[in-house]
Amino acid sequence: MDKLFKFKRSKSFFVVKPFIIAIIFFAGSTMVKAQDVDLLLKGGHLIDAKNNIDRKMDVAIKAGKIFRVAADIPASSAKKVLDVSGLIVAPGLINMHTHVYAGSNPGFTDGTSSQLPDAFAPRSGITTVVDAGTTGWRTFPDFKAKIIDNSMTRVLAFLSIAAGGYSVDKAQENIAEMDVQKTVETINKYPDNLVGVRIGRYDGTEWTPFDRASEAANLVNKPLFVECHLPMYSLEDQLSRMRAGDIMTHAFENVSERMTVVDDQGKVRPFVLAAQKRGVLFDVGHGGGGFWFNQGIPSFKQGLLPNSFGTDEHRTSMNSGMKTMLNVMSKYLNMGMTLPEVIARGSWNAAKSIKREDLGNLSEGSVADIAVLSLNKGKFGFVDSGNNKIEGDKKLEADLTIRGGRIIWDLNGLAANPYKQ
Amino acid sequence: MRIKSVNISEYIKYQSIRIAKGVAAGLILILIASATHAQEIDLLLKGGHLIDPKNNIDSKMDVAVVGDKIFRIAKDIPANSSKKTVDISGMYITPGLIDMHAHVFHGTDPNSMTANSYGGLQPDAFSFRAGVTTLVDAGSSGWRNFPLFKAQTIDRAQTRVLAFLNVVGHGMLSRFDQQDVTDMNPEMNAYMIKKLHPTIIIGIKSAHYWGGFTSVDKAVESGKLADVPVIVDFGEHTPANSIESLFMDHFRPGDIFTHTFSEINGGRESIVDEKSRKVKPFVFAAQKRGIIFDVGHGAGAFNFNQAIPAFRQGFLPNVISTDLYNLSMNAAMKDMTNVMSKFLAIGMSLQDVILRTTWNPAQVIKRTDLGHLSIGSEADIAVFNLKKGNFGYMDVRRTKISGTEKLEAELTLRAGRVVWDLNGISSPEWQMPAVTN
Numbered sequence: 001m002d003k004l005f006k007f008k009r010s011k012s013f014f015v016v017k018p019f020i021i022a023i024i025f026f027a028g029s030t031m032v033k034a035q036d037v038d039l040l041l042k043g044g045h046l047i048d049a050k051n052n053i054d055r056k057m058d059v060a061i062k063a064g065k066i067f068r069v070a071a072d073i074p075a076s077s078a079k080k081v082l083d084v085s086g087l088i089v090a091p092g093l094i095n096m097h098t099h100v101y102a103g104s105n106p107g108f109t110d111g112t113s114s115q116l117p118d119a120f121a122p123r124s125g126i127t128t129v130v131d132a133g134t135t136g137w138r139t140f141p142d143f144k145a146k147i148i149d150n151s152m153t154r155v156l157a158f159l160s161i162a163a164g165g166y167s168v169d170k171a172q173e174n175i176a177e178m179d180v181q182k183t184v185e186t187i188n189k190y191p192d193n194l195v196g197v198r199i200g201r202y203d204g205t206e207w208t209p210f211d212r213a214s215e216a217a218n219l220v221n222k223p224l225f226v227e228c229h230l231p232m233y234s235l236e237d238q239l240s241r242m243r244a245g246d247i248m249t250h251a252f253e254n255v256s257e258r259m260t261v262v263d264d265q266g267k268v269r270p271f272v273l274a275a276q277k278r279g280v281l282f283d284v285g286h287g288g289g290g291f292w293f294n295q296g297i298p299s300f301k302q303g304l305l306p307n308s309f310g311t312d313e314h315r316t317s318m319n320s321g322m323k324t325m326l327n328v329m330s331k332y333l334n335m336g337m338t339l340p341e342v343i344a345r346g347s348w349n350a351a352k353s354i355k356r357e358d359l360g361n362l363s364e365g366s367v368a369d370i371a372v373l374s375l376n377k378g379k380f381g382f383v384d385s386g387n388n389k390i391e392g393d394k395k396l397e398a399d400l401t402i403r404g405g406r407i408i409w410d411l412n413g414l415a416a417n418p419y420k421q
Numbered sequence: 422m423r424i425k426s427v428n429i430s431e432y433i434k435y436q437s438i439r440i441a442k443g444v445a446a447g448l449i450l451i452l453i454a455s456a457t458h459a460q461e462i463d464l465l466l467k468g469g470h471l472i473d474p475k476n477n478i479d480s481k482m483d484v485a486v487v488g489d490k491i492f493r494i495a496k497d498i499p500a501n502s503s504k505k506t507v508d509i510s511g512m513y514i515t516p517g518l519i520d521m522h523a524h525v526f527h528g529t530d531p532n533s534m535t536a537n538s539y540g541g542l543q544p545d546a547f548s549f550r551a552g553v554t555t556l557v558d559a560g561s562s563g564w565r566n567f568p569l570f571k572a573q574t575i576d577r578a579q580t581r582v583l584a585f586l587n588v589v590g591h592g593m594l595s596r597f598d599q600q601d602v603t604d605m606n607p608e609m610n611a612y613m614i615k616k617l618h619p620t621i622i623i624g625i626k627s628a629h630y631w632g633g634f635t636s637v638d639k640a641v642e643s644g645k646l647a648d649v650p651v652i653v654d655f656g657e658h659t660p661a662n663s664i665e666s667l668f669m670d671h672f673r674p675g676d677i678f679t680h681t682f683s684e685i686n687g688g689r690e691s692i693v694d695e696k697s698r699k700v701k702p703f704v705f706a707a708q709k710r711g712i713i714f715d716v717g718h719g720a721g722a723f724n725f726n727q728a729i730p731a732f733r734q735g736f737l738p739n740v741i742s743t744d745l746y747n748l749s750m751n752a753a754m755k756d757m758t759n760v761m762s763k764f765l766a767i768g769m770s771l772q773d774v775i776l777r778t779t780w781n782p783a784q785v786i787k788r789t790d791l792g793h794l795s796i797g798s799e800a801d802i803a804v805f806n807l808k809k810g811n812f813g814y815m816d817v818r819r820t821k822i823s824g825t826e827k828l829e830a831e832l833t834l835r836a837g838r839v840v841w842d843l844n845g846i847s848s849p850e851w852q853m854p855a856v857t858n
Contacts, residue, residue, distance in 0.1 A: 104528040104537065104573045112527070112543065112577055119546050122751045146529060150539065152751075266854055293851045319549050319841050381844030388851035389844075409751055412813030413821030419725045420820075421698075 038062050038405060040078035043085030044372065049344035050091075050361035059089055061368040064405035069362060082414050084372050087399055090343045091360045092127025092369030094350035095325050097249050097285040097310025099166070100155060101134040101143045108134050109167045110142065113315040117153035120313060122409035124324040125371030125398035128359055129153055130350075132225060132249065132285075132312070133160035133198030136172075137179065137186040140165075140194070148193055152408050154369070156354065158198035158225040159183055161213035166200050166227075173202050178209050183216040195354035196222040196247075201229035210241060222355060223247050223281075228257050228290070235259040236271050244279025247353060251282035251306055252295035254386065261304060262295050268302045276304060281353050286322040287312030289385045291331075296384070300335050308350040309342075321383035326373070326396040331382045334392025339375065342396075347371075372400035372414070463487050463837065465503035468510030469804060474776040475516075475783075475793035484514055486800045489836035494794060507847045509804050512831055515775050516792050517554025517801030520757050521782040522652070522679055522717040522742035523547075525582060526561035526570045526592070535561040536592035537569060540747045547745055548580040549841035551757040552803030552830035555791055557782070558584040559652060559679070559717070559744070560626025563592035564606070564613040567622070575621060579840060581801070583786065585626040585652050586610055588640040596657070599629040605639035611646035622647075623786040624677075628654035633662060637671050644676070650785060652677040652715065656689030664690045665703045674711025677785060680722035681714040681738050682731065691727055698730045705736065713785050718754045718817075719744030725816045732767050740785060741777040753815035758805075758828040763814040766824025771807065804832035 037060040046057035046069065058073040059066065075081045100117045103110030117129050135143045140159060148155040159165075161183060162172035171177075187194040197220070199213035210233065217224040224246040226238060235258055242248065254260050261272045276282065284291060284306045299305075309332070311317065311325045322328060329342050351360025358366065373396050380395045401409035410416065464486040471482035471494070478494070485493040485503065500506040525544040528537030535541045544556050562570040567586060575582040587593060590604040598604075614622045625643045630636035640651040655667055655678065668678065684691045692704045692714075708714060716723065716738050731737075741764060743749065743757050754760060761774045783792025790798060806829040813821045833841035842848065 102527070102543070106577070110529065112573070115543065115546060116527075116539065116747075118747070119542055119750060123755070146531070146539075150531075294854055297851075297853065315543070315545065318546060321845070323550075323843070379844075381846060381848070383842065383845035383848045384851065387845075387848050389848040390851050410815070411755075412811075413753075413815040413819070414813070416813065416815045416819045416821035418820065419729070419816070419822045421729070 035077060035079045036062060037067055037073070037078035038080065040073055040075065040081045041084045041089055041370070041372065042073070042075060042081055043083055044087050044089035046089045046362070047340050047343040048091060048362045049340065049348035051363055054340050057089070059362060059370065061402070061405045064368055066362050066364050066366045066368050068364060080415070082400070084400070084414070088339070088343070088373040088375060090125070090371045090373060091347040091362050092371050092401065092403065093125045093325060093346045094128045094130065094308070094360055095121065095126045095311055095313065096130050096283050096308040096350050096353070097132045098129045098313040099134045100129055100131050100147060100313070101165070102147065107167055108314070109139060109165060110146070115313050115315065115318065117147065117151045117155050120318065120324065121153040122401045122403070123398060124326050125373055125401050126325055127154060127369035127371070127401065127403045129155055130195060130310070130354060131155060131157035132227065132310070133158045133166050133200055135165035136160040136163045137182040138163040140186055140190065144190065144193060152403055154403070156193055156195045156356070158196045159187055159194050160198045160200055161209060161216060162200065173204065175208050178212045180212050180216045180219070184219045187220045187222065195356060196225050198225040198227060199230070200227040203231060205232040210238070214241060217246070218243070223353060225249060228253065228255070231257045235261070239271060239275040239280060242275065242280045245281065245353065247281045247283050247307070249283040249285035249310055250287065250290035250312070251284060252292055252299060253290040254292040254295050255289055260295055262298045266298050268299055268304045273304060281307040283308045283310040284328060285310045285312045286317065286328050287314070287385070288317040288320045288322070291321070291384055292386050293384045293388055293390060297335055300332070300337065307345060307353055309346050321385055321387070326398060327382070330380070330392065330395045333394045333396070334380070334382060334390060368402055368405040370402040371398060373397065374399050460502060460504045461487065462492060462498070462503035463505065465498055465500060465506040466509050466514055466802070466804065467498070467500060467506050468508055469512050469514035471794070472513060472515045472772055472775045473794045474772065475780040476795060479772055484794060484802065486834070486837045489800055491794050491796050491798050491800050493796060505847070507832070509832070509846065513771070513805045513807060515803050515805065516779040516794050517803050517833065517835065518552045518757055518778045519555040519557065519782040519792055520548070520553045520742050520745065521557045521740050521786065522559045522715055522744045523556045524561050524744070524746040525556055525558050525574055527574055532595070534593045534595050535746055536566055536594050542745060542747060542750065544574065544578040544580040544582050547750070547756060549833040549835070550830055552805060552833055553580070553757050554801035554803070554833065554835045555581040555583060557623065557786060558582060560585045560587035560628055561593050563587040563590040564609045565590040566592050567613060567618070571618070571621065579835060581835070583621055583623050583788070585624040586613060586622050588625055588627045588636055588643060593628070596629045599636070600631050602635050602639070605636065607639060607643040607646055610643035614647040614649060622649070623788060624649045625651045626654070627651060629657055631657050633658065634667070634671055637667065641671060641673065641676065644673070649787070650675045650677055650713070652679050654679055654717070659688050661688050661690040664692070665701070668703065668707035668712045669710070672712050675713065675785070677713040677715050679715040679717035680719065680744070681716055682724055682727035683722035684724040684727050685721065693727045693730050698726070700731050700734045700736045708736070708739070713739045715740040716742050716760065717744040718742070718749065718760050719746070720748040720752045720754065721817050723753065723816050724818060725820060725822060729767055732769065737769065737773065738777065740782045741774065742782070753817050753819065758830055759814070762812065762824060762827045765826050765828070766812070766814050766822050800834055800837040802834040803830060805829060806831050
């Protein structure tokens with residue numbers, strides 16, 4: 001651990017600097033308008049699904065907000081201009097399925113199986129992560145104090161109906177602790193952070209846990225997020241109990257715990273398509289075992305598309321076929337989804353599904369959460385949870401990530417000054 | 422969270438295929454056994470360019486792994502002698518990297534700097550994806566909290582995690598705690614190493630000391646007792662203490678100066694003179710004496726104004742490392758491959774970069790079992806792409822240089838097991854299942 005940001009400057013610099021500033025200020029004020037833009041991203045290809053933009057556009061940021069989006073904003077109007085030509089400018093990505101209650105305990109709860117948001121989000125163009133119910137009404141305040149309040153990444157969360165959130169022990173299956181009232185109270189107490197209710201592990205046959213989670217979600221008018229580990233519920237029953245806007249994650253898994261969305265003949269089951277038509281949403285939730293090409297590819301071809309690209313970020317998924325959210329998005333690019341579709345599902349669609357329409361778009365006045373991405377061409381491989389590979393020629397990479405107007409990731413020093421000897 | 426398992430129909434299909442496969446395999450085996458040797462190799466990495474500085478290899482070589490060990494290195498090992506072959510032609514293959522300066526004592530103490538705190542990161546999240554198989558924690562823990570570090574991080578990590586023990590018993594709680602000379606106990610430090618953890622603790626760290634040489638001297642005293650090197654983050658005293666005195670009077674040959682290319686205002690003397698931009702003559706003499714210079718990039722300790730003149734004047738660091746922690750991970754440092762690529766952009770050869778991230782650090786920490794691919798050694802292996810293009814590399818002041826090359830970790834093996842595979846080069850192609858109507 002070193003000493004942070006203390007640099008030597010020559011004394012003469014301090015003497016000269018005020019004069020230079022005075023001269024620049026004088027010249028600036030007489031020649032052009034004041035530089036009212038803090039940061040101008042110039043020449044990039046903007047993809048903003050909410051605003052139906054898919055073309056070259058400049059994006060100006062002021063005071064942490066999107067100030068202006070236009071075809072040509074003069075460089076002279078900005079204090080700092082970044083040339084992003086050849087790059088994609090998108091709303092900061094939203095990772096819908098993560099486990100980020102990172103700490104020192106074994107497992108997920110304040111534990112080493114969860115990951116630190118800032119360790120993986122900025123470098124993947126992500127500005128918002130949604131924790132998938134790692135906490136419940138009892139543990140959320142600790143999660144908020146330790147992680148949410150101390151991360152550069154915006155951390156939102158689904159609250160588990162289980163009091164202690166997601167863990168691997170049986171205590172979470174105690175129905176008596178699945179308290180609708182306390183869940184609702186907690187969500188109402190933290191409306192800026194909590195975006196829905198999550199039902200996760202339950203080995204029993206009765207529907208009380210599912211119904212309670214659904215009831216709580218209904219009471220707060222937020223989506224229900226349905227995880228795996230519900231082996232006794234049939235897929236059809238789960239989907240039939242989900243309202244429009246509720247989210248089924250691990251959509252394309254192929255595991256013993258849940259019936260697959262694609263049948264043995266390679267057809268998406270009609271009741272799954274019917275649920276999608278009714279408004280039930282599907283999240284990838286890739287994880288270590290939750291995405292299989294024998295589900296994802298037939299589904300894509302037959303119209304069952306993921307609404308969001310949750311990665312199910314955790315200790316064992318991060319180094320597997322999942323890797324990063326951009327890797328998961330690139331899989332879909334190479335499966336045939338168009339770039340605007342991929343970006344939309346990684347930003348605006350995700351934002352809408354958690355009823356955070358303030359996010360996932362670059363409308364003027366919105367918070368300046370931005371991802372600047374390059375679309376690399378080459379020979380790439382993508383692996384699923386069954387260790388099968390597809391090849392592709394496109395891959396997304398995060399060049400620049402901006403959160404609330406501040407650069408939090410700059411892969412190639414786009415915003416840096418050239419070194420002079 | 423989702424873990425792997427397969428549904429029952431898949432399982433039945435799999436079993437019937439397995440039986441058929443078994444019969445076929447049996448027949449093939451009989452044929453092969455009569456014609457050639459049995460498949461004695463578990464994994465063959467074929468066609469890559471091997472850089473193994475210890476063994477003076479810098480040429481195209483195949484690498485064969487059996488179990489968790491290097492089995493054979495040769496120009497052309499037949500694919501049919503291996504159960505699995507991965508084509509890595511066009512790529513570089515090297516010993517798994519050793520990042521000799523990182524902070525991975527992850528924990529939840531909100532008031533701590535890198536001891537059991539959020540300042541320390543989770544090892545597996547940064548290592549394998551950058552070709553690193555061994556991370557050395559640089560003194561986040563002292564003898565009082567090393568057992569906690571071991572239980573909560575080292576024992577749970579897939580990455581090999583080694584450690585410098587902080588000379589201060591409480592480790593890196595805060596800069597203030599680093600001043601407590603009464604908590605610098607050479608006997609306890611040496612016992613902790615020699616009696617309890619000789620295979621994990623490989624040295625002593627002194628850092629952030631506001632006084633004179635007491636912290637360094639206590640570290641060296643500990644180091645002598647335990648027969649390990651010390652690593653020093655030197656200089657938080659104004660006026661700056663003499664680094665010449667540190668290198669020539671206080672250090673033993675083999676002791677390590679980290680943050681070699683930092684240039685900061687207050688307390689720390691730089692190795693390159695700030696006016697003439699010349700490397701100070703005693704720095705060359707110190708390196709000749711056996712003093713080790715470590716990069717330790719971090720969030721504030723790598724300045725092109727130091728590194729570039731030094732390189733041009735023939736001064737190369739002995740070890741390239743990251744100083745990975747929460748503030749450096751998203752700044753100019755980023756990860757091990759980025760720091761290595763920065764040295765490529767400065768002009769260092771790939772061979773020199775690999776030497777400084779494998780065999781050199783292994784020798785410095787006296788772990789000569791690591792950092793090379795000799796036959797019989799543990800199969801910690803990194804396979805890299807050397808990407809060509811236009812890349813930018815920053816220093817901690819946010820100034821940048823451009824480069825035309827960038828290392829990317831394609832495949833990482835830890836003890837013979839694939840722990841990172843960027844493009845699935847070790848995975849079979851997916852086939853669309855036949856659709857029956």
